[in-house]
Amino acid sequence: MSWRVTWSVRLVMILIRMLAGTWRVRVVGDAGWRAMRAQGTPIILGLWHGDLLPLTWAHRGQEIVVLVSEHRDGEIIAQILERLRVRTTRGSSTRGGARALLGLIRALEQGMIGAVTPDGPRGPRHSVHPGTLAAARRAGASVIGIGLAASSAWHLKSWDRFMIPKPFAKVSVAYSDPVTVAPDVEDVEAEAPRFVAAMDVAHARAKDALARG
Helix, strand or coil, X not given: CHHHHHHHHHHHHHHHHHHHCCCEEEXXXXXXXXXXXXXXXXXXXXXXXXHXXXXXXXXXXXXXXXXXXXXXXXXXXXXXXXXXXXXXXXXXXXXXXXXXXXXXXXXXXXCCEEEECCCXXXXXXXXXXXXXXXXXXXXXXXXXXXXXXXXXXXXXCCCCCCEEECCCCEEEEEECCCECCCCCCCCHHHHHHHHHHHHHHHHHHHHHHHHXX
16 A cells, blocks of 8 residues: 555645645734744644645745644655655644654754644544643643635535635735643643634634735
């Protein structure tokens, strides 16, 4: 099966580069978290699973490590991310969580940016799993939500309604204000609504930027 994965990844990468190369990507409101990073603040970027493709493309080649599921389709996703010069650590809230958490913390200690899909790998869509919040607490990291808006896009009939912007689409990327989990918080799951609200704010900012052109 390994050769099938390899050739599948190569084919997908050709298609991604052909398609994404036509997108007109506009990033707004990133000065705040970049200043935090320059000051040495650990940062975890949060993005919904369905927005993974365009947001990875917008952040390609940056010093980011993405938490990728150990589910069987995670290997393909990991290889695609690595070809976009984005590092990965394998695990999720349901499988390999402890190992993935250590990998994420080590990356943050090395000055890299962490990135997670808090509703992955299997949903519910636009929910925040406790594992994401626990990782932020353990790492002492601020979580920044990433919002996305596209002028035209396809949505797959999957649980996450995976988004693929159409050729020559305008794509806006925006960010929330930082959200943190205090180190003495025991019930991290109770913190989830604050993170969902931050993600909603980021998406509202992206939609506003798209509307303003």
